[in-house]
Amino acid sequence: MSELDSMFNEFARAFVGTVTTDHEIAFPEHLRREDLDGSVESLHVVDEYLAFLHENRERIAVDERRSTVLWGGAYVGEVIRHARVGIFEWIDYDEYMPAHPHLHPLIPERTVASCAFLVASDGSMSMPLNKIARFIDEGPENSVHFFAHCDLAKRISKPRTGWWKSLFGKRPN
Numbered sequence: 001m002s003e004l005d006s007m008f009n010e011f012a013r014a015f016v017g018t019v020t021t022d023h024e025i026a027f028p029e030h031l032r033r034e035d036l037d038g039s040v041e042s043l044h045v046v047d048e049y050l051a052f053l054h055e056n057r058e059r060i061a062v063d064e065r066r067s068t069v070l071w072g073g074a075y076v077g078e079v080i081r082h083a084r085v086g087i088f089e090w091i092d093y094d095e096y097m098p099a100h101p102h103l104h105p106l107i108p109e110r111t112v113a114s115c116a117f118l119v120a121s122d123g124s125m126s127m128p129l130n131k132i133a134r135f136i137d138e139g140p141e142n143s144v145h146f147f148a149h150c151d152l153a154k155r156i157s158k159p160r161t162g163w164w165k166s167l168f169g170k171r172p173n
Helices: 003-016 040-055 062-083 093-099 128-138 144-153 164-168
Strands: 088-092 116-120
Touching: 003 062, 003 088, 040 062, 040 128, 040 144, 062 088, 062 116, 062 128, 062 144, 088 093, 093 116, 128 144
Parallel strands: none
Antiparallel strands: 088 116
């Protein structure tokens, strides 16, 4: 696992609550963390949480929004990455964009929502962090379950199961 893959796995674990940090996501009591098992289906739970955030977006503090976008996007990306083994990796904005200058007008700067991309072995990328930010701002038409399903439908390898415990560890009691 690359250093960036490892870092985003850690962010995903913070979103799930198996890693504690000095920061927290917005309204953590509204996220059913016990139902986040690393499956694509668990993204329905994330959609429910994000719908609440969208309705309460004016009440989200800047630092909580940053943690929510980064950690929630990492969770979505890790679900995708582990559902299709060996196809995706996390790539930093500063590494990806110079090789893809045609994207610069669409993604002109590095932000929390664009600091890293999930890049497939064919060079195509998706933006799970941005999808979280867009759901909070724009609403349910930015479903992360639908986003992941579409991203995975493009790939032909068989979904992997049972990876959760090896990467996310045992849930706290």
